[in-house]
Amino acid sequence: MYLEILNSIQLQEQGSVISPKRTKVLLIVLGFALVFAFGLLCTLGILYNNKLGDFESLNEKHIMVSKQLSVHAINSTIMKKEFKDLTARYNTLREWLSFYDAQSCNLSVDGWIACRGKLYLFNSDKLNWSSSRDVCVSKGADLVTITNQTEQDFVTSKVKETHWIGLNDLDTEGHWLWVNNQPLNSLEFWMKRNDEISEPDNWTKVHPDGEDCASLGHPTGNTDFWTDAYCFEEKRFVCEAVAAI
Template identity: 65%
Template sequence: MVRALEELKTNYTRVREQFLLHVAMKKEFNDLKARYNTLREWLSFYDAQSCNLSVNGRLACRGKLYLFSSDKLNWTSSRDVCVSKGADLVTITSQSEQDFLVSKIKVTHWIGLSDLDTEGRWVWVNNQTLTETGLQFWFTGGPKEPDNWRVQDPSGDNCASLGDGNGNFQSWFDASCKTVKKFICEKKY
């Protein structure tokens, strides 16, 4: 009986040490995971800032080529120009891409998002809806966007732009597709 008690105490001590080691390793793992995620965020920001200018005047970044127009066109003509270059209006797929694009503009630009087919159902030029992408950067600092304002154009605001005329470049705004703006084309490479 004494021997069994001693064996039980030894086993208990060994299991307790292993448990404490497991708890410590789990804490260290969670700390490392948090540091990894922070570093990954920093690197993604750094990558977005260090994209390279390609030979044909497009900006290469994370598997995409971007062309920032110098001309101002309506949304449909902007898209036509992009398509003629083997690209399309930009589709924003992440916070880091949004941040990168915002860092490159000083005036409002058309993006590849509209609700031309069905009012309130915003669809990217690649046919993905905002519901599918789960990503939205609509302006919320005043009258919330999209607001489908009809004063300038009775058909409403059916096309989206990055930024507005007041310098709010980090947000999306709906506007009349007939308005002329600069635009951003994108092509995957």
């Protein structure tokens, strides 16, 4: 546009004299063109500055996020170390308590072992279930009732072969009761088998009355679980009484 105006002015200077009115129009057009060009340059400058500002703001945000991630990483490392330390302290405390508990459960008087407010007597004589219970009752006790994992672990840790416990379903088949008439709850330690029926299986091939009395372990195996057995079988047994305060 500028070249056309300049060329027109040069041609008119060379060929003829330009009229004042035409010259005024050309100057006005040239002025508008310059204003437009200046405005365009200003707009481009503003856009550039805005983009530059956005870039700097984005860079600052990136730096801030990087710092925050670094702080989180440090905090995570500290928390992992604290958790590891707490776990180690817990394991140490648990081992100490287990040791103390084991020691306290080995205090025996006249063959009885005091443990957690109860007295236990591990009888070496072998009797049937009913006679075993009679012996316990004559001593002011009864056959042992096992109500938690800790007691199960304690009792089984003291026996090397099967022992009678105070659990039976003599009155109603499948309805197991402790000698204190409390029903067997969800906490139970019956022997589990993968390919066969698990205990209690009420085996009737040896005797038609089936197996109605519970014992620790199996005559030929581990003692960490319960099995149902014929009540007339002769086994060792565990008596339990409340410890005197």
